[in-house]
Amino acid sequence: EDQVTQSPEALRLQEGESSSLNCSYTVSGLRGLFWYRQDPGKGPEFLFTLYSAGEEKEKERLKATLTKKESFLHITAPKPEDSATYLCAVPNQAGTALIFGKGTTLSVSS
Amino acid sequence: GAVVSQHPSRVICKSGTSVKIECRSLDFQATTMFWYRQFPKKSLMLMATSNEGSKATYEQGVEKDKFLINHASLTLSTLTVTSAHPEDSSFYICSAQGLAGGPGDTQYFGPGTRLTVL
Numbered sequence: 295e296d297q298v299t300q301s302p303e304a305l306r307l308q309e310g311e312s313s314s315l316n317c318s319y320t321v322s323g324l325r326g327l328f329w330y331r332q333d334p335g336k337g338p339e340f341l342f343t344l345y346s347a348g349e350e351k352e353k354e355r356l357k358a359t360l361t362k363k364e365s366f367l368h369i370t371a372p373k374p375e376d377s378a379t380y381l382c383a384v385p386n387q388a389g390t391a392l393i394f395g396k397g398t399t400l401s402v403s404s
Numbered sequence: 405g406a407v408v409s410q411h412p413s414r415v416i417c418k419s420g421t422s423v424k425i426e427c428r429s430l431d432f433q434a435t436t437m438f439w440y441r442q443f444p445k446k447s448l449m450l451m452a453t454s455n456e457g458s459k460a461t462y463e464q465g466v467e468k469d470k471f472l473i474n475h476a477s478l479t480l481s482t483l484t485v486t487s488a489h490p491e492d493s494s495f496y497i498c499s500a501q502g503l504a505g506g507p508g509d510t511q512y513f514g515p516g517t518r519l520t521v522l
Contacts, residue, residue, distance in 0.1 A: 328510065337497045337513035338448070340406070381447065390461075391438075392511060394447045 296321040296386045300395035307402050310371045315398045317382030318364040325389060327365050329358050330381040332397070338381055341367075372402045407431050408500050410514035417488055418522055425483045425517045427498030433478035434500035438511060439471070442495045454481050488521045495519075 297320045307313055319327065326345050330338035342351045344360040351358050355376060357368045367380055379399045383392040407430040417423050427437060436455050440448040452468075454460040454475035462468045470492075472484040481500075485492055495518055499511040 326509075330513070335495075335516070335518070337408075337410075337499075337516045340510055340512055343510055390453065391450050391463075396447045 296384075296393050298382055298384055298393050298395040300380075300382050300398050302398060303396065304399045305401070307369075307372055307400065309373055309402055309404045312368070312370045312372070314369070315367040315380055315400070316364060317367070317395055319382075319384050319393075321384050321387055321393070323387065325385045327360055328383045328392065329365070329367055330383065332379045332381055334379075341380075369400070372400070374402045374404050376400060377402045406502075406510070406512040408498065408512050408514040410498055410517050412517060413515060414518045414520075416520045416522065419489050420487055422484055422486045423488055423519060425485075425496055425498075425519075427481045427483070427500070427514050429479045429500040429512070432500070432502055434481075434502060435478065436501040437475055437481040438499045438501070439473060439481075439483050440497045440499065442497060442516075448497065451483075485519065488519070490521045493519055493521045 299318045301316045326343050328343050329341040332338045342358040347362045349360050355370050359366045379397040381397045383394045386393050409428045411426045439451045442448050450463050451466045452460045452462045452473050454473045456475050456478050460473035475481040495516050497516040499513045501509050501511050
């Protein structure tokens with residue numbers, strides 16, 4: 295069964311304290327892995343797409359990496375404005391829909 | 405680029421009335437649009453997929469007669485919640501996928517519509 299699991303469910307960091315969020319998936323024939331950021335009461339904001347193992351992408355304090363079984367979202371020296379829920383998603387095997395993880399809610403305090 | 409808008413952002417209606425939500429891709433053409441529902445502190449639940457000019461495909465358990473979807477152009481899709489009841493209260497979010505429309509293509513999301521049915 296196609297599945298996406300994100301951990302931890304919640305993460306509290308101090309400003310400047312780097313960490314990583316994990317997204318593991320079980321879908322054969324991966325056709326992309328997507329990271330989104332969602333603020334409360336808003337729609338998800340696209341961050342990255344990764345297509346093949348070994349690929350990395352960066353945007354400001356965020357870096358996403360991909361292996362054959364999982365992806366990591368590394369947050370370097372986070373700031374309070376990085377607080378949000380981070381969602382990971384992959385297309386299902388049929389390619390008809392995105393399967394979302396339940397998300398990691400990140401809280402960064404100053 | 406890749407901006408998706410939704411209107412209205414918030415709507416309150418009485419039980420039994422119908423509500424229409426618009427989803428527009430502002431700077432790209434979207435062959436495929438998706439409608440999601442999200443409950444508090446839960447992830448997104450796909451309701452239906454619509455392709456321009458054809459009937460929407462609904463996920464299992466979603467009533468197609470209650471949630472009418474129209475994708476009349478490459479930049480506009482609408483979701484009409486018919487005869488809304490309090491249990492339909494939720495956060496509805498649309499997304500749009502570009503012309504290539506393949507499974508590996510990015511979905512860009514709208515800001516969402518908060519529906520409250522009294």
